[in-house]
Amino acid sequence: MGTARIAVVTSRGGADQDTDLPLILTALRTAGLSAQAVAWDADAPGWGGYDLAVIRSTWDYADRLAEFLAWADATAEVTRLWNPARLVRWNSDKRYLPELAARGVPVVATRVLEPGGVCEAADFDGPHGVVVKPAVSSGARDTARYEPGRGADAERHARMLLDQGRTAIVQPYLPLVEEGERALIFFGGTFSHAIRKQALLTEAGLIDNFRVPHPGAAPYRPSEAELRTARAALAAVPAPGDLLFARVDLALNDAREPVVMELELIEPNLFLSINPQGLEPFAEAVAAALATGR
Numbered sequence: 001m002g003t004a005r006i007a008v009v010t011s012r013g014g015a016d017q018d019t020d021l022p023l024i025l026t027a028l029r030t031a032g033l034s035a036q037a038v039a040w041d042a043d044a045p046g047w048g049g050y051d052l053a054v055i056r057s058t059w060d061y062a063d064r065l066a067e068f069l070a071w072a073d074a075t076a077e078v079t080r081l082w083n084p085a086r087l088v089r090w091n092s093d094k095r096y097l098p099e100l101a102a103r104g105v106p107v108v109a110t111r112v113l114e115p116g117g118v119c120e121a122a123d124f125d126g127p128h129g130v131v132v133k134p135a136v137s138s139g140a141r142d143t144a145r146y147e148p149g150r151g152a153d154a155e156r157h158a159r160m161l162l163d164q165g166r167t168a169i170v171q172p173y174l175p176l177v178e179e180g181e182r183a184l185i186f187f188g189g190t191f192s193h194a195i196r197k198q199a200l201l202t203e204a205g206l207i208d209n210f211r212v213p214h215p216g217a218a219p220y221r222p223s224e225a226e227l228r229t230a231r232a233a234l235a236a237v238p239a240p241g242d243l244l245f246a247r248v249d250l251a252l253n254d255a256r257e258p259v260v261m262e263l264e265l266i267e268p269n270l271f272l273s274i275n276p277q278g279l280e281p282f283a284e285a286v287a288a289a290l291a292t293g294r
């Protein structure tokens with residue numbers, strides 16, 4: 001067998017912003033693999049020419065979800081795609097959050113509003129206010145927080161999403177994000193490293209689609225409770241054995257217990273420049289995925 005060829009999948013807009021990308025290419029090459037950055041939406045290579053394609057900075061996927069999922073399905077037909085297309089599809093819609101909750105994972109309370117369904121004023125208020133976001137989103141797009149008593153504004157936001165035919169999510173605002181959100185990163189099911197970052201929705205009542213996505217990201221040592229919650233979340237995904245990489249974003253609830261805010265199985269920033277010790281486990285997970293017949 002010759003040198004295995006790996007496509008590290010990025011996007012037209014993501015390649016320059018992805019600080020993990022050059023580090024990953026170097027780590028894979030150091031591990032004896034042939035690695036190349038390929039934009040899913042621009043380069044149109046023969047994906048079948050690669051032994052494995054690992055999705056990384058496809059950061060425009062939420063705006064073109066149907067196209068992206070079709071790309072994932074088609075690519076998975078001709079090469080090994082990680083994470084698998086089925087999990088990519090499952091993870092692309094935040095309706096997975098109530099699913100995880102139903103499987104006993106501590107998750108931020110999540111109300112799902114469907115276009116055409118009913119919603120009530122009571123859905124839009126709480127002691128710390130609420131957050132409204134689309135079910136399909138990344139980078140806090142079309143997401144805002146509303147202070148207590150601003151339920152009418154929150155409802156208007158949700159109705160705007162629903163009128164566009166989008167599913168909306170309403171959650172209580174977790175004020176302890178202001179002490180930091182955590183992101184725990186796993187490779188091949190094993191914990192690698194974590195970061196903490198500052199809260200994003202600092203200004204209430206505002207949709208801002210140009211936020212810095214991970215303000216103040218810094219290395220972080222998770223607590224046992226955080227590790228437990230993150231592992232429980234990963235164990236509850238439909239095919240837990242099929243995760244090359246995963247990022248579990250956690251925040252503390254009012255009882256200071258970690259709850260899942262988001263599970264990132266598609267194209268998470270892995271924060272490898274501030275945690276370079278994760279590069280080797282990442283490359284090992286790719287090598288292990290190559291060995292599967294998928």
Ligand SMILES: Nc1ncnc2c1ncn2[C@@H]1O[C@H](COP(=O)(O)OP(=O)(O)O)[C@@H](O)[C@H]1O
Pocket residue numbers: 108131133137138139140141143171172173174175177181198199200201249261262
């Ligand atoms: N319920 C919430 N309480 C506090 N902050 C929230 C809440 N939901 C979202 N946020 C803030 O908005 C950011 C983006 O929301 P998130 O659910 O991670 O969606 P995505 O990253 O997919 O756009 C989070 O990192 C967090 O700072």
Ligand SMILES: [Mg+2]
Pocket residue numbers: 139140249262
């Ligand atoms: Mg997020």
